[in-house]
Amino acid sequence: MEEDWIKLSLEFEKWRMKYIDLKNYMKGNVFHYTSAIALESIIRNKTLWVTKSDFLNDKTEYMYGINLIKQVFMKNEYKYLNEKLLSIINRKFRLYLARSYIFSTSENSDSVNLWGNYSKHEGYNIGLSLNKIFNRTWDMKVYVTGNKIIEDGSIEKHYIPRKDEHKSIEMYPGKVIYDSKMQENTIVDIFNFLEHISEMFYSFCNTEKIDKPGMNNLIWHYNNAFGSAIHILLNQIKLFKNPVFAQDEEYRIIFDVNSNLDVKKYRQFKGVFIPYIEVVFGESNDIRGLPIDSITIGPKNSLDIAAKGLGQFLKSQGYKISSNPECKDKDKLLIKKSDVSLRY
Template sequence: MEDLKQIKEKLMDIYRGGEIQKNLENKNDQRDIIYYYTNVFALKNILENETLWFSSGKYMNDSTDLNYSIGLIREISDEILANERQKSCENGLEMYEKDVFLKEKVELLIEKIDNKLNNVFLLSTSKSPDSLTLWANYSTHDGYNIGMEKPKVKSMIEGTERFSIFCYDVIYDQKRQNEIIREYISILYNDLRPKYLLEKDEYAREYINGEILESIADQLSIYSIFIKNPSFKQEEEYRIALVNLDERDIRDILKFRISNGVFIPYIEIKFNNSEDNEVRLLPLKEVTIGPKNSLDIAEYGLKNMFEMANYNINEIAINKSSIPLRY
């Protein structure tokens, strides 16, 4: 049992030592502006109310989004077992026990991760100021994107009650993705498996199935938020996540919007709780008008909106997309 507690402590050291933060931080990219692509109706709401909507991660545009890492977990587990079979001199029964152990624990782990991802709410932004893909996906080319100061956005939402906040670039590099996941599956297979198969104490087995797998699931669920299919690399996504780690009751702040005939849960984060509309706190630096919005009055109307809503127009740049779309 002491060996199992040491493994649990090893997992906690990974968390306490900031290993997750180190793996997710992108120190090579120092861009301080993040861009949120949206349509004109959502932009009006953002400017008037100084709010941003964080949608449930299970309802993202990419249907495989948060489940992508689950597929990787299964692939890496199968690969570990295949390699083990190739080099193993053990009899069939011993190899069968290893197979059954890893497959059972991986499915239990995936179930725990999937449940934790139900408590994630996301704001998807980009580091690309003028992306044809994002104009098409989020604003049918005629919308807007707002450029916000990343450090200020992070600091202003960190006081959000009932949620832990995680803000990182999405990882698209499959080699990095595999290295991260393999570390945890290796702990499961190399450290836990021998003790589980030799352990006759039911309490010890329950400890593995419970506390230790729970700890692995906690950490892999955080990574799962920021691991995405490489096919979406062109989005250059910077993701801000509100995670209800303690599974607190949030029904009093949970709202729903309708998109494509579906009710989508979201959390509204307000950047200015003051009733004084003379002071605007939303950290806006620029707004870009989409490539298909060629109306001369688009910029004029946007400036009018800023002035009427008491934004300092001299501190916000208004740009026009440089992408040449005729229709």
């Protein structure tokens, strides 16, 4: 029996790698569209304001994922999975909503839709290097500010640990999935795996020769495999979004924060108090600022002095800048103008 569960563990590790894109993990650039006021604050403070997941613009998006899971469950017949599974998923997902924060970016570096939604075509977009973010976290230079003042008078800091060393805060990136068929296939695949390990479990339970220690060991293996598969499912549906939003080409950086940490802050937006956390990038290897590769000026901001003023501001904050797209100096931040052409 033990050999069978070892075999299953190896099978599980191979299966779960489908949902871990190591080849493309934290590579490339993503773009955050924002206003001039927000850009100034981000640059000066080397800080990103990361919004609580259930306060994002699309208030229905997480119900979309849960409802899709229900539809897939009802459409397929399972011998060992029942509606109790849906209750488990709902409960775990609510716990996730209570502690997760999302920084939304896009893979589109010059989107007319996002310029309009987030900066009235007059703002800026920040080109963030995912690789530089990853390296900064690996160097233990990224932290979330707490609300407490410690003995030396400084603000409490909660550092984001290295990959696979998660304690109080976990950070992970993900490309949003809009393809409804891909979403459904993912859920079916995970449910099929849950059905497979449940069949193994109940088959072993019916073995008369199993003793109490053997049963305890069996239950431990089963719960571990089942819980891990549910965790993969939850991580996937955090990235599911209605196909009507596909033009956003969203890429998320998700922060899963221990609910015992006193880090939640509030800002006002259109008369609503929005919870968020402050993610700060400390200096690393003589890098003074944020892990930024470029800043693009919005299509309606046609003033000749816009690029000049932005360049002087960035220099005052310790950045080396360039306006030449062909520049090969990786330490320089590129300032450019949007190529979007507007008639109004």
